Amino acid sequence: MNTIDTSLVDWSRAQFALTAMYHWLFVPLTLGLGIVMAIMESIYVRTGREFWKQTARFWMKLFGINFAMGVATGIILEFEFGTNWSNYSWFVGDIFGAPLAIEGILAFFMESTFIAVMYFGWNKVSKRAHLAATWLTIIGATLSAWWILVANAWMQHPVGMEFNPDTVRNEMVDFTAVAFSPVAVVKFCHTVSSSWVLGAVFVVGVSCWYLLRGKHTEFAHASIKVAAWFGLAAALITAHTGHQSGRDIALFQPMKLAAAEGLYNGGTGRGLVLGGILRPDADWTSTAANEESKFLFHIECPYALSLLATHKADGYVPGIRNLQEGGYPLPDGAIALSAEEKMARGRLAIAALADYRKATDEASKAAALATLRENFDYFGYGYLKSPAELVPNVPLTFYSFRIMVVLGGYFIVLFAGLLILGKKVAKKQLLLWGVVLSVPLAWMASQAGWVVAEVGRQPWAIQGLLPNVAAISRLETSSVQTTFFIFLVLFTLLLLAELRIMGKAIAAGPETHTPNA
Amino acid sequence: MLLRRIVKFYVEGFRSMTLGRTLWFIILLKLFIMFAVLKAFFFPSYLQGEPEEKEATVASELTDRAATE
Known part of the structure; x- marks a missing residue:
């Protein structure tokens, strides 16, 4: 992997944000x-x-x-x-x-x-x-x-x-x-x-x-x-x-x-946070099962987030942990893939693109293209390290x-x-x-x-x-x-x-x- | 005839400007800084050459940057 300095990503983002915000x-x-x-x-x-x-x-x-x-x-x-x-x-x-x-x-x-x-x-x-x-x-x-x-x-x-x-x-x-x-x-x-x-x-x-x-x-x-x-x-x-x-x-x-709701653990019948203070030391990226509140305090309107997101009071809303772990039901009834699975499919898509461009015969090209098409929805996940x-x-x-x-x-x-x-x-x-x-x-x-x-x-x-x-x-x-x-x-x-x-x-x-x- | 009326409309409009003169000066200065200074010296197009060369550069950048397991 040919790495990119994270400070370059941050400065490029900062510059775009500065310009866009002034505009x-x-x-x-x-x-x-x-x-x-x-x-x-x-x-x-x-x-x-x-x-x-x-x-x-x-x-x-x-x-x-x-x-x-x-x-x-x-x-x-x-x-x-x-x-x-x-x-x-x-x-x-x-x-x-x-x-x-x-x-x-x-x-x-x-x-x-x-x-x-x-x-x-x-x-x-x-x-x-x-x-x-x-x-x-x-x-x-x-x-x-x-x-x-x-x-x-x-x-x-x-x-x-x-x-x-x-x-x-x-x-x-x-x-x-x-x-x-x-x-x-x-x-x-x-x-x-x-x-x-x-x-x-x-x-x-x-x-x-x-x-x-x-x-x-x-x-x-x-x-x-x-x-x-x-x-x-x-x-x-x-x-x-x-x-x-x-x-x-x-x-x-x-x-x-x-992220906008500070929702770490998802579930059914979730409430909308009307106001609150997040714990400054909260670890949002961990996937360890953790029911500890991420708020110092908060006021919630019961069921409102589920209603907003799914138009059902008992609708399922995934939290940050669920979105990383997958396995929850999607609106179309399918089961969500985990981030790791998406990342693996993304890597397959990128490798297939490389194979396609290197391929010299039609059969290899067709095989690489099929793999690329099959996994293209996850292409971007192939760049993520975790x-x-x-x-x-x-x-x-x-x-x-x-x-x-x-x-x-x-x-x-x-x-x-x-x-x-x-x-x-x-x-x-x-x-x-x-x-x-x-x-x-x-x-x-x-x-x-x-x-x-x-x-x-x-x-x-x-x-x-x-x-x-x-x-x-x-x-x-x-x-x-x-x-x-x-x-x-x-x-x-x-x-x-x-x-x-x-x-x-x-x-x-x-x-x-x-x-x- | 119509063209002459349009030109006259603009010429008279620009002549009668007051605050507009200052604003036009700022607009022109801004465009000069953007195109003659920033674009020329600080923002060259990163991808150079024929489309095939650009395509090859991006392809290798996108495939080389993939995460490894």
Whole structure:
């Protein structure tokens, strides 16, 4: 075995995570704020009130700042695919590349065409044409997100492809299965609706800041009303799609569910952990029979995890230990293989690939191909040295999941509270401060969601097919470290620039005669 | 005629920008750093050569890295 330094895997992951997390600071605000400003412009077109035009233009200005700062930050991720993740890129490029290419074309043509009309077209095109451009800009941005999320969903649940051992590439055989896989659909709905929540929290936060300062009060109340209704609807959709996402995870990534729940020993009629503290010294990777609690304390909702995962109160949910040991019943009635058995079959698949490529006669090729096909579902397991490698970082997944859920619930209460209070909110200083300080919490919830999705599926680059240790390029660890710190500096400067420009625009407030952005 | 109107639309739009000028400067600077510095010096494509060479490299990487019993 030709070993790969684990620090290279860690640094490659860290660099990708850093880039993706910075990129994701900008994207959800684009998706969320875009809808809010489009709704406001729709009200303007419907009522003809100049007030709504100015309101929409102010939020459009902040949208433009965020869009400009965030645009192209995702390109860095594509550089990393080519340099740091070359095996991955080659292995699945035919599938992964298609959604990314569609995303690039959509982003370029749809967003860049209509965004120009949106900013330059006031007083030059009709009201309705301008409104159409605004909606098409945000629809374009949302469709771009669709294709990126299709690519990510495929990594979580690879479908619609066939492995070609001659080219060492997975080739797409069913585009519809890739584009509309249940994981992709749910991931898109959950991610986009949670971005709408973030956009709405941003709008109510900025508006409450104006109320605290006693400035632009009519504007602030109107913005809070629109954003709170929109945010409440979005938060409820996010909760519903989150439930569906949990069901998908139970079906396709049970280890992620077990890690998110801190479920070591599985069983029937399992409860959902509402809150708790994990034992810092808990050994999650051991397979020794151990009924000792992994929690210092926890509160559980009886049967809820089984209901969520299987839609039956007495449904079986495997824990981390069971997933390593196997032998439990699968939803289709079959018995789960142990990690050791999967690893053995994975090694057979990799050896068959090597044999196939070395074979000089048709009979040997056919025999190797048959072995490869028979064991290909476990291909990625052949790179694992021990079942313990299948266990992700449990505390990080567990706490991130709870941060996301608790904050999601908090935003529902926040929006409902703002709607109930109406204009009375202006007199409640403490609450206004609470709303302003909630703005960063929206980003925290959004990032925590991605931590659950990505940390929880470790060690896989592609679920079951390719672990990170096989996906990365054989680079010097020091060169990955260097670029990590370059990005850290670069993205931090970009973020500071955004905060400064955005801060100045917010301080200036909505104008009666806004110049072109 | 239509093309001229479109060009005029963009030219007037860019001329009347205020904050947009700063944002465009940042976008162009960012793209320059990404493509002329990062991509050129820090992110070369790891796989080089003809498709057959890339295929052989990945095949040997994937088979060599398999775990042993």
